[in-house]
Amino acid sequence: TLGLNVSFSFTRRSVSGTPLPPRGQQPAASRRDLFAREEEYKRLNAELQAKTADLVRQAEEVIRDQQEVQSRPVSTQIKSYEKEEDYSLSGLLSEGIVHLHSETKPKTKNVDAVNKIQNKRHSANKGRRANSSIKLKYPDVHVANDVAIPEDFSDFSLAKTISKIEGQLEEEGIPDYIDDDIFCGISNDIGTEAQNRFLKAKLRVMQEELDNVVYECNKKENEIQNLKSQIKNFEEDCMRQQRTINLQQSQTEKYKTLFEELNKKCDGLQQQLSSAEKELESKRRLQKQAATSQSATEVRLNRALEEAEKYKLELSKSRQNNKKSCLLQAAIIGTELFLKCLKCVRHEHHYKLSKLHLFSNAKKTTKILYFRI
Structure with a gap:
């Protein structure tokens, strides 16, 4: 068996929650804004963690399916590819069987060959259904801004993998137990022309399958390159968001220190205001007392003036x-x-x-x- 061991190490990045803003007498608008940002960052962090777990699970499923496919023997893989012949191949085979009827003499063998080919067609349909569950999955993944990134995935290449497998085959050699029975289910008494036509049809179908496989491989490689570019963009976006988060954290720390200083200043001003209010109240009391005393003195002065006028008149008379x-x-x-x-x-x-x-x-x-x- 030929197995391909692939190990991935994931580095998870998550958006750290910003610290709660200090409670105090800060403006209501800025406090609501900070709370809203904190809730938004928490929600994004939860979404990113969920998407990261989903992506890790899907990657593990893909790796497990790939290991199952690679761990199968080469003979079983060849047989599974033979079982994936579509209805065009069955038509060609049926046409070849008609020509075999005209060339071969015993009719019983031809009937047995037709029955075997029909059984092979039925088994191919079953094998196609069974093999569809083993194919690698590349689901449409909505990658978030911060996902788990496999470190070895950046160096993955299908061409390198194929060359590695070919090198292992050249070093170890093809196993001797591979059953290369091309005419499985067909009578051995058919003529060379029918065999050639059968082999040409089979070669044409295998060439089409090979073209499809190459096309799929190129398509998957393009998808891998696109995913790499997306991952790179997501990493850059994550770094930008991390920088903005660090900047916002430093700003929140600055705002916290400023808020504490303003609270201290506000407490001092509050004490000064209370002392000033007390002084103002005492001055108001003194002013009221002075006003009452002034009114009393004015009354006394008026009386004294009247008496002085009287005394003045009396003095003038006495003089x-x-x-x-x-x-x-x-x-x-x-x-x-x-x-x-x-x-x-x-x-x-x-x-x-x-x-x-x-x-x-x-x-x-x-x-x-x-x-x-």
């Missing part, structure tokens, strides 16, 4: 009375002095000089009193 009284007193004093002088002149003539001196003093005093008034 006028004082002036009159002072003049009367001065006149009385002057007259008294004059009378005394006269008395002195009368009584004592020898004191004349002293009387004159006293009279002059009396005049001076009267003048001083007049000036003061």
